[in-house]
Amino acid sequence: MTLGQQILQQLINGISLGSVYALIALGYTMVYGIIRLINFAHGEVFMIGAFVGYFIITLFKLPFILALIFAMIFCALLGIFMERLAYKPLRDAPRIAALMTAVGLSIFFQNLMVYLKWIGASPKAFPRVIEITRFEVIENVYLTSDKILTLGVALVLMLALQYVVHKTKMGKAMRAVSQDKDAAQLMGINVDSTISFTFALGSALAAAGGILYAVSYGKIIYNMGTMPGLKAFVSAVLGGIGSIPGAVAGGMLLGITENAVSAAGMSMLRDAVAFAILILILLIKPTGIFGKNTREKV
Amino acid sequence: MLKIDNLHVYYGAIHAIKGVTLEVQEGSIVTLIGANGAGKTTILRTVSGLERSKMGKIEFMGKDISNLPAPDIVKLGISHVPEGRRVFLGMSVLENLELGAFLSRDKKSIKESLENVFSHFPRLYERRQQIAGTLSGGEQQMLAMGRALMSKPKLMILDEPSMGLAPILVRQIFAIIEEIHKQGTTILLIEQNANMALSLADYGYVLETGKIVMHGRASELLQSEDVKRAYLGGA
Ligand SMILES: Nc1ncnc2c1ncn2[C@@H]1O[C@H](COP(=O)(O)OP(=O)(O)OP(=O)(O)O)[C@@H](O)[C@H]1O
Ligand SMILES: [Mg+2]
Numbered sequence: 001m002t003l004g005q006q007i008l009q010q011l012i013n014g015i016s017l018g019s020v021y022a023l024i025a026l027g028y029t030m031v032y033g034i035i036r037l038i039n040f041a042h043g044e045v046f047m048i049g050a051f052v053g054y055f056i057i058t059l060f061k062l063p064f065i066l067a068l069i070f071a072m073i074f075c076a077l078l079g080i081f082m083e084r085l086a087y088k089p090l091r092d093a094p095r096i097a098a099l100m101t102a103v104g105l106s107i108f109f110q111n112l113m114v115y116l117k118w119i120g121a122s123p124k125a126f127p128r129v130i131e132i133t134r135f136e137v138i139e140n141v142y143l144t145s146d147k148i149l150t151l152g153v154a155l156v157l158m159l160a161l162q163y164v165v166h167k168t169k170m171g172k173a174m175r176a177v178s179q180d181k182d183a184a185q186l187m188g189i190n191v192d193s194t195i196s197f198t199f200a201l202g203s204a205l206a207a208a209g210g211i212l213y214a215v216s217y218g219k220i221i222y223n224m225g226t227m228p229g230l231k232a233f234v235s236a237v238l239g240g241i242g243s244i245p246g247a248v249a250g251g252m253l254l255g256i257t258e259n260a261v262s263a264a265g266m267s268m269l270r271d272a273v274a275f276a277i278l279i280l281i282l283l284i285k286p287t288g289i290f291g292k293n294t295r296e297k298v
Numbered sequence: 299m300l301k302i303d304n305l306h307v308y309y310g311a312i313h314a315i316k317g318v319t320l321e322v323q324e325g326s327i328v329t330l331i332g333a334n335g336a337g338k339t340t341i342l343r344t345v346s347g348l349e350r351s352k353m354g355k356i357e358f359m360g361k362d363i364s365n366l367p368a369p370d371i372v373k374l375g376i377s378h379v380p381e382g383r384r385v386f387l388g389m390s391v392l393e394n395l396e397l398g399a400f401l402s403r404d405k406k407s408i409k410e411s412l413e414n415v416f417s418h419f420p421r422l423y424e425r426r427q428q429i430a431g432t433l434s435g436g437e438q439q440m441l442a443m444g445r446a447l448m449s450k451p452k453l454m455i456l457d458e459p460s461m462g463l464a465p466i467l468v469r470q471i472f473a474i475i476e477e478i479h480k481q482g483t484t485i486l487l488i489e490q491n492a493n494m495a496l497s498l499a500d501y502g503y504v505l506e507t508g509k510i511v512m513h514g515r516a517s518e519l520l521q522s523e524d525v526k527r528a529y530l531g532g533a
Pocket of ligand 1 (some may be wrong): 309312314332333334335336337338340341379416490
């Protein structure tokens with residue numbers, strides 16, 4: 001296997017993992033864009049999405065695609081519920097209050113999972129939803145069926161999101177509210193329902209990420225959202241928090257780097273490297289790759 | 299058309315508006331002038347539903363609109379061009395204008411509004427694909443006004459449209475306000491440029507630290523010694 005082939009192989013693996021980070025990072029970035037809150041419970045939505053998918057497949061014996069859709073809808077509602085109950089009352093409170101609430105929600109959801117009898121603290125095997133086969137793309141470089149699934153679903157969802165944000169009324173309202181809440185209201189936009197919609201959208205994407213992650217790793221557990229959640233947060237910041245293309249780029253960058261570090265035989269260090277990159281990029285460009293240098297005309 | 303009766307607005311403990319009463323007749327141009335911090339913006343924001351009043355009543359076309367949510371007030375036909383323009387800087391001119399018609403579902407009517415806006419502001423047509431943040435200050439003011447026109451308002455309220463603009467642009471903006479008025483839109487105009495505002499308006503109110511201290515026909519206020527001394531740069 002030549003070096004070139006190895007690099008290509010790691011690139012494929014990295015993009016596949018990165019697309020999961022990107023799906024989660026999109027939720028962080030959209031919510032931040034609209035209410036300037038880092039929703040630290042977002043990783044738990046990812047985890048709950050995976051569990052909902054698990055139950056749909058094992059209990060109701062429904063196909064993967066239905067499990068995916070149902071988990072996305074479930075988490076969208078969970079997202080709306082979470083915002084209405086926990087964050088909305090704090091919208092005018094100091095930002096630290098909402099941040100602490102987010103951390104509290106994250107702990108609450110994890111503990112709730114452990115407490116529920118049919119979930120508990122031990123890992124569960126995620127059912128095999130796709131026959132794992134390998135395709136040789138070029139000599140010595142392989143693409144597996146689960147990676148194709150991950151990439152395919154992530155791509156479709158990102159294109160759908162692009163459409164929603166730029167072409168639909170709700171998407172336009174989202175962009176307007178994230179740029180200027182007062183001006184958006186003067187256009188007749190309902191800020192509350194726009195914020196709910198943003199949470200729904202971000203949470204649905206996180207649920208999809210959770211299921212895809214579970215398909216690749218084969219296991220789910222109550223705290224599975226912590227690390228990917230943190231990495232997705234890093235991705236969002238890397239890309240420039242608030243920027244949708246930034247979240248995708250940041251996710252990919254992180255996924256690829258992690259795989260490269262592992263492939264170089266330093267898999268123990270991959271998380272450390274991920275965070276080192278974050279610090280480095282923020283030192284060079286504090287607003288992230290796609291971050292806007294806020295220059296406004298007065 | 300618009301009746302404000304004994305309005306009181308607070309920011310926390312600060313009593314910003316202390317019992318303001320004013321009226322805008324349908325078909326007229328009314329101006330509200332006053333020094334910095336008098337409370338002009340606060341009154342407009344309360345009319346549009348961006349601030350809550352503590353006491354008093356705001357009526358629009360016979361309907362009590364006090365403390366209604368902002369989107370409902372837009373729906374009734376009030377369009378607000380806010381202080382400092384507040385265009386969506388990251389979006390194109392066209393996207394900004396389309397947002398102005400957010401509540402309309404009628405594609406044909408939106409297209410009509412767009413053509414109407416472009417007839418008032420040919421410059422916006424030339425720049426329709428440009429990102430609003432890259433427009434000049436004057437162009438942004440035109441965009442803010444065009445955006446407000448998109449909802450086909452019955453009453454348009456403008457908060458210091460001349461702020462920060464060169465005199466030639468100010469004259470242009472005022473001429474366009476007059477055009478819009480001639481098309482049948484009632485105007486409530488806030489200005490620090492009292493001379494120009496009173497020359498354009500039919501009726502004027504003078505606000506000082508949250509209270510109306512004088513009101514009358516604009517032509518009379520222009521002649522008033524008190525107004526001249528305080529707002530028109532000497533007698
Ligand atoms: N968000 C706020 N919080 C606290 N006080 C405020 C707030 N907005 C305005 N004020 C106060 O209310 C008073 C009226 O302000 P307002 O902006 O309505 O004045 P204005 O007449 O529009 O002034 P300008 O000509 O400078 O725009 C001022 O004393 C101001 O400091
Ligand atoms: Mg003001």
